Amino acid sequence: MMNKNNALETFSPLFEPKTIAVVGASARSFALPNTFMKRIRDLGYKGDIYPIHPSAAEIDGLTAYKSLADTPKPIDYAYIAVAGGLIPAMLETAKGRLRFAHVISSGFGEVDEGRDLQEKLVAAAHAGGLRLIGPNCMGLFSPRGSVTFAEVGQRDVGTVGVISQSGGLGTDIIRRGFARGVKFSGVVTVGNCADVVPSELLEYYLADAQTKVIGMYLETAKDGRRLFETLLAAKASKPVVILKGGRTQQGLAAAASHTGSLAGDDRAWVALSRQTGCVLVETLDQFVDTLLIFQSLKPNTAQPTKRVTLFGNGGGTSVLATDYFARLGLAVTPFGADTIDRLAALKLPPGTSITNPVDCPVGTLQQEDGKVAEKILDIIYAHGKPDALVMHLNLSAFVGRAKPEVLDNLMAAALRVQQKYPGQAHFMLVLRSDGEPALEERKRSFRVNAMALGVPVYDEMSNAGTALAALQWHERFIYTRAGSNA
Amino acid sequence: MNAQELITLARTQQRAALDEQAGKSLLAAYGVAVPQSRTVKNAGEVDIAFATLKPPLVVKIMSPDILHKSDAGGVKVGLQSAADVKDAINTMAASPKIQGARIDGYLLEEMAPAGQEMVIGGLRDPQFGPLVMVGLGGIFVEVLRDVSFRICPITRLDAAEMLNELKGVAILDGARGMKPVSIDAIIDVLMKVGGENGLLMRHADDVAEADINPLIVSGNGAVAVDARFILSTK
Numbered sequence: 001m002m003n004k005n006n007a008l009e010t011f012s013p014l015f016e017p018k019t020i021a022v023v024g025a026s027a028r029s030f031a032l033p034n035t036f037m038k039r040i041r042d043l044g045y046k047g048d049i050y051p052i053h054p055s056a057a058e059i060d061g062l063t064a065y066k067s068l069a070d071t072p073k074p075i076d077y078a079y080i081a082v083a084g085g086l087i088p089a090m091l092e093t094a095k096g097r098l099r100f101a102h103v104i105s106s107g108f109g110e111v112d113e114g115r116d117l118q119e120k121l122v123a124a125a126h127a128g129g130l131r132l133i134g135p136n137c138m139g140l141f142s143p144r145g146s147v148t149f150a151e152v153g154q155r156d157v158g159t160v161g162v163i164s165q166s167g168g169l170g171t172d173i174i175r176r177g178f179a180r181g182v183k184f185s186g187v188v189t190v191g192n193c194a195d196v197v198p199s200e201l202l203e204y205y206l207a208d209a210q211t212k213v214i215g216m217y218l219e220t221a222k223d224g225r226r227l228f229e230t231l232l233a234a235k236a237s238k239p240v241v242i243l244k245g246g247r248t249q250q251g252l253a254a255a256a257s258h259t260g261s262l263a264g265d266d267r268a269w270v271a272l273s274r275q276t277g278c279v280l281v282e283t284l285d286q287f288v289d290t291l292l293i294f295q296s297l298k299p300n301t302a303q304p305t306k307r308v309t310l311f312g313n314g315g316g317t318s319v320l321a322t323d324y325f326a327r328l329g330l331a332v333t334p335f336g337a338d339t340i341d342r343l344a345a346l347k348l349p350p351g352t353s354i355t356n357p358v359d360c361p362v363g364t365l366q367q368e369d370g371k372v373a374e375k376i377l378d379i380i381y382a383h384g385k386p387d388a389l390v391m392h393l394n395l396s397a398f399v400g401r402a403k404p405e406v407l408d409n410l411m412a413a414a415l416r417v418q419q420k421y422p423g424q425a426h427f428m429l430v431l432r433s434d435g436e437p438a439l440e441e442r443k444r445s446f447r448v449n450a451m452a453l454g455v456p457v458y459d460e461m462s463n464a465g466t467a468l469a470a471l472q473w474h475e476r477f478i479y480t481r482a483g484s485n486a
Numbered sequence: 487m488n489a490q491e492l493i494t495l496a497r498t499q500q501r502a503a504l505d506e507q508a509g510k511s512l513l514a515a516y517g518v519a520v521p522q523s524r525t526v527k528n529a530g531e532v533d534i535a536f537a538t539l540k541p542p543l544v545v546k547i548m549s550p551d552i553l554h555k556s557d558a559g560g561v562k563v564g565l566q567s568a569a570d571v572k573d574a575i576n577t578m579a580a581s582p583k584i585q586g587a588r589i590d591g592y593l594l595e596e597m598a599p600a601g602q603e604m605v606i607g608g609l610r611d612p613q614f615g616p617l618v619m620v621g622l623g624g625i626f627v628e629v630l631r632d633v634s635f636r637i638c639p640i641t642r643l644d645a646a647e648m649l650n651e652l653k654g655v656a657i658l659d660g661a662r663g664m665k666p667v668s669i670d671a672i673i674d675v676l677m678k679v680g681g682e683n684g685l686l687m688r689h690a691d692d693v694a695e696a697d698i699n700p701l702i703v704s705g706n707g708a709v710a711v712d713a714r715f716i717l718s719t720k
Contacts, residue, residue: 224611225614267619268611271614
């Protein structure tokens with residue numbers, strides 16, 4: 001295993017490259033590499049950009065060079081998207097002048113006829129004294145280095161570091177993440193992992209001070225052993241969320257024993273999660289939901305999350321959520337008599353349930369133009385003392401019933417009260433809507449306000465539940481293993 | 487023979503797996519309790535061997551050609567006298583499923599005291615290296631697939647969590663009026679097999695799959711009654 005300093009030293013130039021070469025940009029048309037150059041310039045990349053072209057003197061206003069060996073300065077990062085067969089010879093010419101070659105092109109190890117070419121590519125990378133990322137991927141997003149392969153439109157440096165074996169999914173993670181308020185310290189698409197493997201980048205993110213949360217989309221793990229050892233050594237110091245795809249039957253094929261036939265690939269991943277505390281998720285939505293909760297809320301490892309209060313409108317929604325949360329090991333249990341007495345003293349209208357879940361119809365929530373929520377939340381925080389509080393609003397139910405400012409007041413009350421009790425309970429919002437454009441727009445603006453205060457917002461109760469269960473998993477792992485040698 | 491010599495010998499003999507006696511010797515080398523046993527070539531050698539063992543005994547066929555001994559009629563339990571043992575051997579030798587096989591001999595073994603049947607297994611995963619498995623024996627493993635896996639090496643905490651993960655864990659604590667069994671004894675065996683200096687870590691290159699089935703666990707100990715180690719194809 002690489003030590004912490006090595007990983008930082010090796011990969012820092014990848015995330016903050018001072019010089020970038022672009023191979024495959026066209027002097028006449030607008031190819032993918034031209035788009036890459038445009039995107040990094042739009043993002044404000046300040047270093048030198050060297051288009052590499054066999055004949056053109058200039059591409060998109062930048063001086064072009066004939067090969068990776070001809071650039072004025074050594075190259076930190078090369079974005080390479082040309083016919084695969086041309087790349088090995090090109091890399092050999094780099095001769096120690098290039099740190100990272102990110103090969104976007106496909107037609108390598110992912111297809112039978114490309115296996116030999118991939119071997120040549122790796123050999124050429126070694127001969128050229130460089131590290132190879134990919135091939136068969138999309139590129140890199142590093143806001144601190146102003147590098148992006150995806151259309152992002154913003155450069156906020158965040159705390160979520162992602163490694164994705166799929167390029168397309170990498171784009172989804174970035175763009176859907178943004179829409180939800182996830183901010184990245186980096187996203188690297190690694191494709192076939194012919195040279196740089198996911199566990200190496202994991203080592204980097206674990207050592208990188210900017211990164212607080214790590215997400216990985218993995219299809220195969222030929223570096224599985226190193227992944228296990230790296231995660232084990234990290235002792236869950238940062239939450240690691242793994243979305244595992246492409247479960248093969250390798251482990252089953254030749255099984256001659258009971259143990260062999262019982263294994264299946266999934267068992268090893270479940271074991272990995274239990275032994276190292278990493279969180280396994282199954283869908284892209286869960287992946288983003290889970291990264292969001294870890295980005296927003298500080299794990300309470302001294303007292304893992306167990307008791308949850310649900311507060312909002314929608315009786316059926318509350319019942320279904322209580323069931324769903326219970327299945328995840330999250331207890332929505334009734335308050336003690338003291339808390340119930342205090343809530344009862346508010347004399348809320350009939351139809352309101354105050355035992356937990358606290359179910360308030362729109363008629364209740366619009367009392368005092370929505371300011372009643374502040375009183376309810378105050379009592380829940382001060383006396384109910386749950387580990388987590390999920391406030392949910394079905395925006396649809398307010399349409400045509402309440403003045404528009406009622407929702408504004410409810411949101412303001414929610415955000416104000418949670419600030420009054422810092423660190424006391426995990427606070428999450430679920431804003432439910434029905435796709436109607438005006439409501440979606442209000443929801444979007446509520447979300448922006450909430451995220452600015454560090455409150456994660458979810459679309460449905462089940463999304464919030466899954467994310468909260470992931471947080472609980474991480475908290476429990478550290479709580480159980482703190483102080484033990486395990 | 488030490489552990490590595492047992493494996494080297496089996497490889498020299500071009501065996502795909504350790505025979506039962508070699509498998510148990512391998513376990514014994516790691517401190518796992520196995521029943522007292524003797525091997526005999528034929529019924530003529532039974533008297534001397536019988537005198538050193540405490541009946542009741544079980545007799546098992548030893549043949550590289552027979553993987554599933556019970557199915558072939560190659561196991562006979564509850565034998566109280568030397569005459570019983572000789573009868574069992576003669577009957578096996580004459581049975582149609584055994585006649586054509588190469589026979590290395592017969593294993594005479596003391597029977598383990600009654601207890602809960604468990605299974606402990608091992609597997610070399612192509613991505614993660616050695617894995618260790620535990621489950622309750624019988625239908626729990628065969629039908630319900632109620633087992634848990636971990637990546638080696640495991641800690642005692644991992645081993646305890648593996649047992650807690652089993653749906654049938656309550657049986658170990660003495661559900662349905664049964665006697666509780668020693669959890670510590672199971673964890674000890676899991677550590678000897680899957681722990682830091684355990685069998686699966688030390689022989690990761692050689693052992694492709696392992697089955698200790700059954701491991702019989704009582705209130706104060708655990709005995710490996712049968713064991714199979716399938717060697718990797720190098």
